[in-house]
Each structure stands twice: as structure tokens, then as C-alpha cells.
Amino acid sequence: MSNSAPLQATCLCRANVIQIPTNLPITAHVCHCTTCRTSHGTLFAMHSDLDALPFSEDSPPSTFRIYKSSPTSGKAYFCDTCGTYMFASYFYMREGTRHEGFCVSTGCVSLSDSYKSENPTVKLEDVLSIDFHCIIKDTIDGGAASWAGDWSKETQVHFHGNWEEPPMPAQDDAAELSRKHVYPTGRKELDGWCRCKGVKVRITREDEAKKYQAAVCACDSCRLGTGTDVVAYAWMPRDHAFFVTKSESGAEELKEWPAVWDDAAKASFGNMIFYESTPGKVVWGACGTCGARVFYQRYGRKVDGQDLVEPLAALFGADDTQGIMHLDFFDWIVSEDGVSWAEDAEKEGRAGIMTRNVNVMYKKWVEGLKSRA
């Protein structure tokens, strides 16, 4: 049965629930480029191409904020209330001509209510699949590409206008990058930043043998908060995580990570969006300029005897030269199922898009790291 809007896109706070007219089945691609990673705060982005945006570009919903990286670039549409990066337009060159493309963040996509009532047995994974991965070389160390799902279906293609470049490396190449990459020795700090560089985070350690845990989650909140099905966080003690801001003279200043995001703390980070998904308990931060997810904070949680703060691990891959997984700094941890909250993806009928494979492959990747050490 045909449905005029079989899909919908939803942000974390649900201020935006946008019906999407499209034909099914639809595909998603997994992009590992630095732009996508720093736009979402995730180890890779998942985007589904659309023929057009499901709203007028001239008068988009007022519930969005819009980011343009340059006067001639496409636009990112993210939620004004919670910061979730939901839609984008972009330009690419093909055969000498400039084309405009449109996409929705796949993690925000679900079957629309009207489609579900007409097709009660159809799951999202039946009509949405990954067709390819791209721009793995940007990760330097292979990033999450060696475990980001099963690549058996995809064909290697060029993307993001890089039609002149050679084809993307395959998943085996990503695993090889991961095995070969050597991180600089003696690092005491790591810097991370969002796409627009408006928010910069620094994490530190006194001892280079100290590693911080990094966790991978597939829960509904993380997915809706980033637009990507799998999300990674660094578990940092608050006294070793900072915001790097600029003083009036332009010098870098380290700002303490607030224990509580009260009105005064929020006001001192005027360029960010804060959203409390559980008031007084859980707060999400995003860049208010570009919409990148920056952190997640659960009050009352402790790590190393300190308040736990959770910057998005992918921010630390914003530097194009040092890789993104930072095995010297992060201890990638595996939950019982591999990826935490994989059952959410199963429940939402979307595990088959990537999470069912991600689980096993992520676990294998971490086990491989142990055997290397």
C-alpha cells in the first residue's frame, strides 16, 4: 500500500516530528568523514538521501536552527530546543555540474504512525538498509569502520563531491588502518571540537598510562540525540575535562566543567543548547551554532571518585592527523551484549539496519585490541 509519508523524523525532545514523503525501500550510507563526525559528535554519521527536504527551504519550521559553514555551502537543520542534527542540504559536483542533495539523519527516522497503522507487520529494518560506507581515510586509524556493521551489501563509491578521488577503502582496509596506526607517545591531553569549532573540549591526564573508559550505546535517546544509531562517549572525571574558550584578547582559557548546568552555568556557555531529558537528572549539550552533540551528563554518577561527565568521544577525532579512536587514551569497553542498549534498536525494529552486526563486530574489535596489547 502506498503512503504519502511513510517515514518521520524525530528529535530527542520531540519538538520536531516531521513527516517525510518518500518511496520505500530507502537506503542509508555511513559516512566516516571528519565533517560528518564533528557535525553529529558520532564516530560516523548515517544519512538517508531524499529527493527534497520535507519542508520549504525558504520557510523552514521555526523549531529548527540552521547552520551554513560558508555562504555557498548547504545547510544543516538542527532542533532549536535539544540540538539534534536532523536534516541537511549539500552541494556536489558531478560531470562538471553543481547539484544540490538532501538528506535526513537516519537515526532520527522511524516509520510514520499512518504507515504503521496501514502496515502493522512491517519493521523499519525491512524498508531501510545501508548501501555503502564512505570517506574512511579521514579517520586515519580506521575509526569505527572496521566494526560499523556488516558491509556485505554495500558497494564502494565516491561521495561528498569527491568524484575525482580514488574509491573508498574497504572494511578490511579499515581494520588494517586500525592495526597499523601508532598514536603519539606521551600525550597528556586530547582536544576535541565541533564542526564549527565554536565548542572545544579538552581532556587531560597526569600519567600517560592512565586510560579513560569509552562506551558505545545504541539506546533510543542517544540515537535521537545525535541522529546516528550508535554513539560513543568518553567517561571522564569532571576535574579532567574542560571547555576551552577564548578570552577577549583571543587567548585560550580553560573553563571548569560545571557540576550542575544551572542558569548561571548555561549563561556562561551562551553558544550552546542545553536540554534536560530528565529534569534535574540528565542534561544534553550541543553546539548552538552547528548542532553537534557535545556531551551527556547524568548527575550523581561518579568515576575515579569524581562527578562523571561524558563528552562525545568522536569530538576527539576532529584533528585530521591523529586518528579518532585514541587507543592510547581510551579503554573501549564492551557491555554484555557488545554495544549497550542494543535491545532498544531491536524493539524499534531497526537493529537490522546496523546494530545487530555492530554488536558482534564491536566486541570482536575490542577483543582484537586485547590480543594486540
Ligand SMILES: [Zn+2]
Ligand atoms: Zn528537539
Ligand SMILES: [Zn+2]
Ligand atoms: Zn561525511
Ligand SMILES: [Zn+2]
Ligand atoms: Zn559547532
Ligand SMILES: [Zn+2]
Ligand atoms: Zn544511550
